[in-house]
Amino acid sequence: MQSENIKKGVFFLLLTSFLFSSQQALGKVLYYLSSFERTFYFSLIAALIMAILCKKEKVPLIGAQPKFLFFRSLFGFISTVLVFAAATNTYPIANLSLLSSTSTIFALLAAVIWLKERMSKGQVLSLFIAFCGIALLLKPTGGFMEVESLLALGGGCFAGLAYTVVRRLKDESPFSITFFFMVFSVIVSFPLALWQGMHPLGLFEVGILLLLGIVTAAAQFFLSVAYRYAPSTKISVYLYSQSLFAFIIGIFAFHEVPDWLSIMGGCLLILAGVWNFISGRNMQRREQYEI
Numbered sequence: 001m002q003s004e005n006i007k008k009g010v011f012f013l014l015l016t017s018f019l020f021s022s023q024q025a026l027g028k029v030l031y032y033l034s035s036f037e038r039t040f041y042f043s044l045i046a047a048l049i050m051a052i053l054c055k056k057e058k059v060p061l062i063g064a065q066p067k068f069l070f071f072r073s074l075f076g077f078i079s080t081v082l083v084f085a086a087a088t089n090t091y092p093i094a095n096l097s098l099l100s101s102t103s104t105i106f107a108l109l110a111a112v113i114w115l116k117e118r119m120s121k122g123q124v125l126s127l128f129i130a131f132c133g134i135a136l137l138l139k140p141t142g143g144f145m146e147v148e149s150l151l152a153l154g155g156g157c158f159a160g161l162a163y164t165v166v167r168r169l170k171d172e173s174p175f176s177i178t179f180f181f182m183v184f185s186v187i188v189s190f191p192l193a194l195w196q197g198m199h200p201l202g203l204f205e206v207g208i209l210l211l212l213g214i215v216t217a218a219a220q221f222f223l224s225v226a227y228r229y230a231p232s233t234k235i236s237v238y239l240y241s242q243s244l245f246a247f248i249i250g251i252f253a254f255h256e257v258p259d260w261l262s263i264m265g266g267c268l269l270i271l272a273g274v275w276n277f278i279s280g281r282n283m284q285r286r287e288q289y290e291i
Contacts, residue, residue: 009230010238012222017242019219024096025249026212028087030205035084036193038212039077043185045213046220050179053221063176068168072177073184075162076220079103080185083155091148092256097246098266099137099152104236104273105130106160108280114164122279126272133268136261166227174224181220237277240270 030038054061063069083100087093105127111117138149169177201209226235243266250256258266 006230006234009226009235012226012229013235013238014241016219016222016226017239018245019215019222020242021093021097021245021249023212023215023219024083024087024093024100024246025253026208026215027084028089028093028096028254029208030212031087031089033199033205034193034196035081036189036196037198038084038209039080039185040189040193041209042212042216043182043189045210046217047179047182047186049214049217050175050182050221054173054175054179057173057175059173059175061176061179063169063172063180065169065172068165069172069177069180070184072162072165072169073181075158075165076181077185077188079155079158079162081189082151082158086148086151086155088148091146091152092258092262093250093254094243094247094256094258094266095137095149095262096152097243098262098269099134099149100156100159101240101243101273102130102134102153102156102269103159103163104239104276106157107163108160108276110161110164111167115167118283120279120283122282123276126276126279129268129275130272133265133272136265136268166224170228174221174228177224178217178220182217234281237274240273243270 027038051061079100083096086096086099108119108123108127112119134153138146138153166177199205247258250258
């Protein structure tokens with residue numbers, strides 16, 4: 001049964017990774033809309049979808065842990081806005097995906113600081129490798145740090161905080177978690193989008209935003225489902241497939257080929273993620289053996 005659950009967890013996490021890459025690509029298509037405007041429209045669509053699913057599954061719209069739901073939504077909202085702000089027409093989607101995928105590294109740091117979890121020597125090494133990879137990605141072909149790179153890295157940081165909070169929401173329904181997040185994003189982004197000035201939408205923008213809302217709702221939902229089937233220590237490494245999906249989408253949809261610094265930085269980040277996963281699992285096994 002455990003093996004079957006892990007397989008399901010891996011499947012849903014791979015699906016989540018593809019959907020997150022698609023979300024970034026769709027956000028890049030509408031780069032000329034402000035990040036708050038994009039966030040408002042797709043969150044509104046996703047909230048409606050999740051409300052229908054909550055009613056169908058007979059789960060409460062508001063979960064039993066509003067405090068943690070608030071912080072999960074706040075961190076997730078900030079991450080979404082930063083990633084959308086980084087998704088310009090000139091910034092490679094592969095770089096965007098790689099830097100936003102540092103969420104697993106920041107989740108590790110948050111777990112140590114906030115949840116008081118132990119960190120193995122291998123995980124310390126993975127942090128060093130990750131920051132080396134980040135340094136390469138922050139120094140692209142121009143030889144200086146781009147604003148988009150810093151925004152994407154910030155998105156990864158806040159996503160890591162959001163994922164850490166999700167671990168405190170194990171008993172909440174994925175429908176309730178996602179609905180709360182989407183409604184929170186609608187409420188906060190709307191006045192900010194009005195302040196920046198909202199653009200008139202044509203059929204093309206409406207179609208992309210509808211698709212973006214559906215993809216986002218599915219990605220957030222399947223992320224919660226994946227971690228309900230299996231613990232993050234056993235499957236989170238598969239989130240790095242998002243970078244592979246983004247690389248493929250970047251080539252075929254946007255004709256982007258990352259430079260050699262980005263490729264080296266990406267390899268280091270993926271290596272750090274895999275090493276962190278292995279080290280964390282080994283430490284957990286040693287602790288169980290000692291008990």
